[in-house]
Every structure is written in C-alpha cells, then in structure tokens.
Amino acid sequence: MDEEQLLFTLFSIVSIAFGGVIGSFINVCAYRLPEGRSVISPGSRCPKCASPIAWYDNIPVISWVLLRAKCRECGEWISWRYPLVEAITAGLGFLVFWRFGISVATPVYIILAASLVLVTIVDLTDWIIPNEVTLPGIPLSIGVALLAMWFPDSGIRVLGHFLPVFNALIGVIVGGASLYLLDKISLLLLKKRGMGMGDVKLLAMLGGFFGYPGVLMVVMVASVIGSIVGVIMITVAKKAPTVAPSETDDEDDEDMVALSGHYLPFGPYLCLGGLVVMFFGADIYDYYMAMVDLGM
Numbered sequence: 216m217d218e219e220q221l222l223f224t225l226f227s228i229v230s231i232a233f234g235g236v237i238g239s240f241i242n243v244c245a246y247r248l249p250e251g252r253s254v255i256s257p258g259s260r261c262p263k264c265a266s267p268i269a270w271y272d273n274i275p276v277i278s279w280v281l282l283r284a285k286c287r288e289c290g291e292w293i294s295w296r297y298p299l300v301e302a303i304t305a306g307l308g309f310l311v312f313w314r315f316g317i318s319v320a321t322p323v324y325i326i327l328a329a330s331l332v333l334v335t336i337v338d339l340t341d342w343i344i345p346n347e348v349t350l351p352g353i354p355l356s357i358g359v360a361l362l363a364m365w366f367p368d369s370g371i372r373v374l375g376h377f378l379p380v381f382n383a384l385i386g387v388i389v390g391g392a393s394l395y396l397l398d399k400i401s402l403l404l405l406k407k408r409g410m411g412m413g414d415v416k417l418l419a420m421l422g423g424f425f426g427y428p429g430v431l432m433v434v435m436v437a438s439v440i441g442s443i444v445g446v447i448m449i450t451v452a453k454k455a456p457t458v459a460p461s462e463t464d465d466e467d468d469e470d471m472v473a474l475s476g477h478y479l480p481f482g483p484y485l486c487l488g489g490l491v492v493m494f495f496g497a498d499i500y501d502y503y504m505a506m507v508d509l510g511m
C-alpha cells in the first residue's frame with residue numbers, strides 16, 4: 216500500500232466514523248426536537264427504563280449489533296431506525312470524502328448532508344421542518360461562502376465553480392422568495408396553502424449553500440423526484456400518506472404540496488435535491504451547458 220492509498224483508507228475511516236457519530240446525534244435530535252426538548256442534556260437514555268446509555272453502548276451501528284438490538288439494563292428492543300440513520304450518515308460521510316477529498320469542504324458537506332437527513336426524518340415523522348436546522352443554517356451558509364472566499368483551496372465549489380458571497384446571498388433571497396410567493400399565489404388563486412414556511416426557510420438555506428443558479432437546480436431536481444414518487448404513490452397505493460388537515464393549520468406546521476387533492480411533504484424532496492446538487496451539480500451543469508452549445 217503506497218502513501219496515497221494509506222491516506223485514502225485512513226481518511227475514509229475518519230469520514231465514515233464522523234458521519235456515524237453525527238448520525239447518532241441526529242437520532243437524538245429527531246426524537247427530541249419535535250417535543251421541544253434539549254438535545255444536549257440529559258444524555259441518551261433508554262426510553263423504557265430511563266437508564267443512561269454508556270458511551271460504549273452508544274457507538275454508531277456497532278453497539279446496536281453487539282447488544283442484539285436490546286437495552287443492556289431492561290432488555291427493551293431498540294428500534295432499527297437508529298442504526299439505519301447512523302448507517303446512512305456514515306455512508307454519506309464516505310461519499311462526501313470520496314467526492315471532495317482531503318479539504319475543508321469535506322467536513323462542511325458531511326454536516327450539511329447529515330442536517331438534510333435530519334430534516335427529512337422530522338418532516339416524514341412529524342410533518343415539520345425544524346427551525347433549529349434552517350434558522351442557523353441560513354447565516355452558516357453565508358459563513359461557508361466567506362470561508363471559501365478566504366481559503367480559495369477549501370474545495371468549496373458550487374456547480375464546479377467558486378461561490379462568491381454575493382451569489383450565496385442572492386441564493387437565499389431567490390430560494391426563500393420563490394416558495395413564499397408560490398404560497399401566496401396558491402392562497403390567492405386556489406384558496407389553499409401551496410407551501411409551508413418550513414419549506415421557505417429550508418430552500419433559503421439551500422440557496423445560501425448552492426447560490427444562484429444552484430438553488431434553481433435544487434428546485435428542479437426536487438420537483439422531478441417529487442413528481443415521479445407522487446405519481447407512483449397515487450397509482451400504486453391509490454392514496455398518498457394521509458394527514459389530518461386540522462393538525463396542519465398552524466403556519467409553521469404545514470409544509471405539504473397539493474397534488475390532485477393528495478398531500479405530500481415537499482421537504483424531503485428539497486433535501487434530496489440539495490444532496491443531488493451537492494454531489495452531481497457540476498456534472499448536471501456541464502451536461503446542460505454542452506446541450507446548449509450544441510443548440511439542443
């Protein structure tokens with residue numbers, strides 16, 4: 216094994232472990248944020264017997280396997296959801312390293328990817344997009360653009376290009392304003408909500424990370440995936456996931472897009488769109504530009 220392979224192996228393991236540890240924290244957040252509880256203290260406890268979980272019983276994926284999915288104290292089953300989330304973020308950790316290499320961009324994008332996993336889980340389970348992610352996420356996205364400006368070798372590139380801070384700010388405004396206006400137009404013309412404020416803040420955050428026109432690519436990818444999944448769900452299952460409308464009247468709670476009378480959460484698709492742009496934005500952009508050059 217030469218030096219290059221050794222570094223690749225070493226940093227792959229570090230990225231996978233980093234992703235897994237963040238996944239473990241995301242499990243805590245996904246469980247506590249919708250209940251408005253602190254994600255810092257108290258430490259992780261068994262939901263049944265409330266005994267604190269020791270660090271050696273809290274190693275991502277590995278502990279769940281070693282404990283055979285049971286609490287060490289009371290034997291209560293531990294849901295497969297926890298190791299699944301940890302495995303997903305660990306896998307994303309590796310993919311980010313594989314894509315961005317040894318650079319400042321890698322830890323930044325591992326955290327962003329894990330945050331999008333958290334938003335997806337909470338939106339699917341509790342029909343809300345946590346402000347705890349999107350509100351700090353907007354200034355952080357501008358901070359990342361500043362970081363890239365100060366450190367040109369950071370590897371932070373959007374659609375394969377350097378992202379100026381001004382461009383990130385335009386992304387926040389375009390991302391937030393487009394969904395906000397869509398919601399107002401929907402209210403005016405269709406007399407129903409088009410978008411929840413959670414989606415507005417989420418796309419503003421993604422706009423900050425991917426700039427303009429990156430934010431438009433996020434919406435485009437999200438819409439394509441959302442339409443395909445929506446049509447499949449409606450034709451196969453004959454219905455989309457049901458949700459009681461009375462529970463979603465609150466402005467911050469409602470984030471569904473109407474599709475032929477069926478309601479689907481749009482947040483997960485925006486998150487997926489963000490991940491696709493993060494990994495493949497440059498390729499999609501180059502492909503598009505090549506098509507335009509060919510006059511197609």
Ligand SMILES: [Zn+2]
Pocket residue numbers: 261262263264265266286287288289290291
């Ligand atoms: Zn227990």
